Amino acid sequence: MSWDEEFANSYDEWSAHMTDDIPFYVALARQADGPLVELAVGNGRVAIPVALATGRRVTGIDTSPAMLAQARVRAAEAGVELELIAGDMRDLALDEPAGLIYCPFRALLHLPTWADRRRVFERVAASLRPGGCFAWNAFAFDHNIAARLDGIHQEEPFPHTIRYAVGDNRVDLTLSDGSKSSLWWATKNEWLGLIDVAGLRLEALCGGFAGEPFADDSREYVFVTRL
Numbered sequence: 713m714s715w716d717e718e719f720a721n722s723y724d725e726w727s728a729h730m731t732d733d734i735p736f737y738v739a740l741a742r743q744a745d746g747p748l749v750e751l752a753v754g755n756g757r758v759a760i761p762v763a764l765a766t767g768r769r770v771t772g773i774d775t776s777p778a779m780l781a782q783a784r785v786r787a788a789e790a791g792v793e794l795e796l797i798a799g800d801m802r803d804l805a806l807d808e809p810a811g812l813i814y815c816p817f818r819a820l821l822h823l824p825t826w827a828d829r830r831r832v833f834e835r836v837a838a839s840l841r842p843g844g845c846f847a848w849n850a851f852a853f854d855h856n857i858a859a860r861l862d863g864i865h866q867e868e869p870f871p872h873t874i875r876y877a878v879g880d881n882r883v884d885l886t887l888s889d890g891s892k893s894s895l896w897w898a899t900k901n902e903w904l905g906l907i908d909v910a911g912l913r914l915e916a917l918c919g920g921f922a923g924e925p926f927a928d929d930s931r932e933y934v935f936v937t938r939l
């Protein structure tokens with residue numbers, strides 16, 4: 713697994729800076745015709761505002777019992793309905809085709825290989841209504857950031873050390889107790905290849921959540937695709 717359960721205990725700290733994505737995914741959900749599904753729903757950070765804004769149930773899939781437990785409590789506190797499913801996004805199978813499937817906060821990067829991602833994209837394409845939308849965001853690898861952070865212990869937002877394994881396009885975040893979370897970054901062409909093999913259509917690639925055009929110096933891929 714690329715996600716140690718220990719990370720659930722400090723997830724609020726890890727995600728505190730990430731707020732711009734919520735209005736972006738909420739807007740897509742408002743436009744969507746059909747069920748709403750979040751892959752790697754975590755503690756419901758995005759799914760709960762989506763459910764609140766749309767008045768609709770959101771289905772969330774995640775492998776982490778600890779994150780799903782947090783999502784259950786937070787959804788009850790917010791008074792919204794989430795259908796929370798313990799499962800791997802690689803095995804996505806829905807009872808009813810979705811109008812929107814989305815995967816925020818770079819969670820697709822927890823999948824180690826091209827084969828894993830291809831499987832998810834094919835499962836997504838098989839799970840969407842015609843015209844349905846698949847959206848996600850992921851960071852673009854920045855060698856300047858890697859050079860600055862590699863091997864350096866950081867106290868914020870939670871004590872951890874980052875190591876870059878460039879040969880495996882992998883970054884490992886390790887906590888003081890040895891718990892590890894790994895992300896495998898992907899290039900623009902890898903994402904475009906996945907869209908292609910899954911039979912999806914690229915609607916937009918932006919460099920940020922406010923619709924910034926994607927440019928050479930963009931550091932975030934924000935993808936919107938359709939079946």
Ligand SMILES: C[S@@+](CC[C@H](N)C(=O)[O-])C[C@H]1O[C@@H](n2cnc3c(N)ncnc32)[C@H](O)[C@@H]1O
Pocket residue numbers: 714715727751752753754755756757758773774775776779799800801802815816817818819822823
């Ligand atoms: C960075 S969190 C994102 C949570 C939430 N989507 C958000 O935006 O705050 C990553 C989540 O991915 C989940 N995850 C990792 N690999 C997964 C997989 N193969 N299938 C489903 N969930 C997975 C982890 O359990 C964790 O909850």
